[in-house]
Amino acid sequence: MIADQNVLPRVAAEPRRRLLRPGWWRRAVARAAFATAAGWLLLLTAHLVVSGRTWRWAPIDLMPPILLLAVPAALLLAVPLARPYRWRMAVVLVAAAALGAGSSGVNPAALWHDPPPAPPGAITVVSWNTEFWDQEFRTTGGRGFEPDFYRHLRDLDADVYLLKEYLYLDDAAPTVHEKAVRIDKLARLREEFRGYEIVMDGEQITLSRLPVVRHAGLDIRPWLPPDLREVPAALRAFPSSYTVETQRVDVRVDGAVLSFYNTHVHQPPHEMLPLRAEQRAANRYNHSRRVASFRALGADVAANPNPVVVGADLNTSPAMGILRELPDRLVDHTAAIPSLYPWTWMVGGYPVWRIDWVLSTPDVAVHRYELLDPAGMSDHRALRVVLSTKRST
Numbered sequence: 001m002i003a004d005q006n007v008l009p010r011v012a013a014e015p016r017r018r019l020l021r022p023g024w025w026r027r028a029v030a031r032a033a034f035a036t037a038a039g040w041l042l043l044l045t046a047h048l049v050v051s052g053r054t055w056r057w058a059p060i061d062l063m064p065p066i067l068l069l070a071v072p073a074a075l076l077l078a079v080p081l082a083r084p085y086r087w088r089m090a091v092v093l094v095a096a097a098a099l100g101a102g103s104s105g106v107n108p109a110a111l112w113h114d115p116p117p118a119p120p121g122a123i124t125v126v127s128w129n130t131e132f133w134d135q136e137f138r139t140t141g142g143r144g145f146e147p148d149f150y151r152h153l154r155d156l157d158a159d160v161y162l163l164k165e166y167l168y169l170d171d172a173a174p175t176v177h178e179k180a181v182r183i184d185k186l187a188r189l190r191e192e193f194r195g196y197e198i199v200m201d202g203e204q205i206t207l208s209r210l211p212v213v214r215h216a217g218l219d220i221r222p223w224l225p226p227d228l229r230e231v232p233a234a235l236r237a238f239p240s241s242y243t244v245e246t247q248r249v250d251v252r253v254d255g256a257v258l259s260f261y262n263t264h265v266h267q268p269p270h271e272m273l274p275l276r277a278e279q280r281a282a283n284r285y286n287h288s289r290r291v292a293s294f295r296a297l298g299a300d301v302a303a304n305p306n307p308v309v310v311g312a313d314l315n316t317s318p319a320m321g322i323l324r325e326l327p328d329r330l331v332d333h334t335a336a337i338p339s340l341y342p343w344t345w346m347v348g349g350y351p352v353w354r355i356d357w358v359l360s361t362p363d364v365a366v367h368r369y370e371l372l373d374p375a376g377m378s379d380h381r382a383l384r385v386v387l388s389t390k391r392s393t
Contacts, residue, residue, distance in 0.1 A: 026083070033078045034085040034092075040071055041096045048099065051321030055287035058269035064352040065319035066341065068100030105318040105354050107342055109335035118367035121254055122388040123210070126158035127311025127358060129264065131378035132169045133183060138348065138376050142171055146377050150192045156372070156382060159209045160251065162262035162311035166205040167241070177234035180241050202244030204262040210251040217244030218300050223292035228285065245293040248300060258364075258389060259304055263312035265293045268320070290315070294325035301327045301361075307389045310359040313380065317353050330359040333385070336369035344371060346379045358383050363390045 043060070050057050072093040082089045134149035135142050146152075153161065168181035180203070189198055189207065196207045201217030217240055221229045231239045247262040268290065269283035301308055310330060316322055334342065344356035358369065368386040 026081075030082045030085050033075070033082040034089045036078075037072075037075050037089045037092045037096070040075065041092050041099075044068065044096050044100055047319075048103070048321065051319070052324060053321065055269040055283035056274075058274075058283055058287075059272050061268060061320050062270060063319065064350070065103060065105035065317045065354070066352055068104040068319060069097055069106060072097040072100070103319045105341060105343070107334050107337060107340055110338055110340050113335040115336045115367050115369070116365060118386050119388055122367055122386050123159040123253065124157065124384065124386050125160045125162065125260070125309065125311060125358075126156045126382055126384045127162040127262070127313075127356065128156075128374070128382035129164040129313040129356065129378060129380040130166070131374075131380060132165050132167060133185065134377075135168050136377075137379075142169055148375070149377055150188065152375055152377060154192060156384060158207075158384065160249075160260060161207040162260060163205050163207070164262070164264040164313050165203055166200060167203050175234060177232040177242070180235065180238060182238045182241070199247070199249055201247035202240040204244070204247035204264060206247060206249045206260065206262050208249065208251050210253055210258075213250040213252055213257055215247065215249040218246040218248060218296040219243050220245055220289065220292040220296045223295040225288055228288055245289070246297050246300075250306065253389065256389065257306045259306040259308045261297060261301070261308065261310040261312070263293070263297060263310060263314065265312065265314045265316065266290050267315050268322075290322060291325065294322060298325060298327040301329060307363045308361040309364055309387065310357070311383065312357050312359070313355060314357055315355050316357075317355055326359070329361055331362055331364075333358050333360065333366040333369055336366045336385075337371065338369075339371065342371055344381045344383070347374055347381060348376075348379055356380055356383055358385050360387070364388070365390055 047057070047060055051061055076090070076093050079086050079090050079093070131137060132142065134146045136144040136146045166183065166185075168183055170179050170181050173179045186198060193207055196209055197212045199206050199208075199212055199215040201215060204217075206215070221243055231242045235242045245264055245266060249260045249262065250257050251260065266286055266289035269286045271279040271283050274280045274283050297310070301310075308330070314323075343351045343354050345353050358366070360366070364387055366385050366387050370384045372382040372384055374380060374382060
């Protein structure tokens with residue numbers, strides 16, 4: 001039997017004819033739109049599960065949190081093009097928006113939340129990452145010093161200052177540990193802040209008008225992997241720069257003790273394609289320090305019977321799952337910020353991340369919460385809050 005020589009060409013041409021039927025491009029657009037929406041929902045679900053548990057998720061962790069709402073909102077505009085998948089696509093996108101809303105950094109409570117008025121005896125607290133103290137980075141790249149730095153600090157007018165990065169940066173040093181330069185500005189601080197007690201632990205420094213009962217740095221080494229517990233040789237003259245990321249300062253307020261935690265958590269893993277061994281090691285190191293810092297803070301807060309206030313540069317956005325390491329005992333006071341999308345970093349760059357936080361135990365009330373411009377002296381906004389302990393209200 002001899003095969004018809006025209007059969008194979010007809011069979012091969014049939015898929016092409018189906019593809020080129022009128023409206024084929026609409027079907028292709030519809031499938032692509034629905035696939036994109038479904039893919040985003042899958043990515044978001046994976047992010048909520050995996051984020052903060054491994055350094056390998058670093059590229060996704062670093063996304064601006066607002067994308068968790070902006071992406072499904074933008075894709076909703078494509079729903080009319082997704083026939084016959086329109087309803088399915090809309091359901092997928094609404095589910096994605098609902099899942100991501102709580103991690104997006106959007107603060108809808110700003111529309112209705114009215115903090116309680118401050119009672120007599122309320123205190124003002126400033127938490128601020130100074131970006132290497134008075135070292136000037138805006139125009140000199142760290143080779144100059146801010147002449148108005150101490151005046152700016154005084155103008156913030158706080159009873160308690162929780163200040164981070166009390167050190168200088170030697171950007172020309174060959175290794176990351178050699179870049180940290182210890183400084184001593186106590187004489188100048190005592191001159192500028194008469195009546196304040198000044199205490200230091202690691203790279204954190206606290207200034208307090210209120211009597212300081214005790215202070216200590218929280219050692220993160222018990223929570224580090226064994227191979228990262230030894231202080232690097234370059235930091236042996238400044239070991240607390242390596243071992244301490246949180247300073248605890250207990251102060252006396254109206255006869256009671258209030259514990260402040262002045263925290264600066266290590267930067268997140270940021271090597272986008274960790275293909276080389278040194279890149280993988282850097283991401284693992286950063287992640288390990290962050291987990292250890294959160295756990296050291298959590299363990300101390302859990303064992304502390306006092307009212308607690310945490311003023312922190314967590315280097316952590318609302319979209320990062322490592323926030324689950326914070327103790328359940330702490331309350332986030334974002335609702336008191338009068339902004340729909342509060343951001344704290346980076347000033348002078350893309351203002352889309354909130355990585356600085358004020359948290360407290362439930363027995364502390366926040367009456368005002370401001371995010372202040374740093375007047376060109378830091379890439380972080382300063383956090384200024386007026387608060388009181390509920391036992392004194």
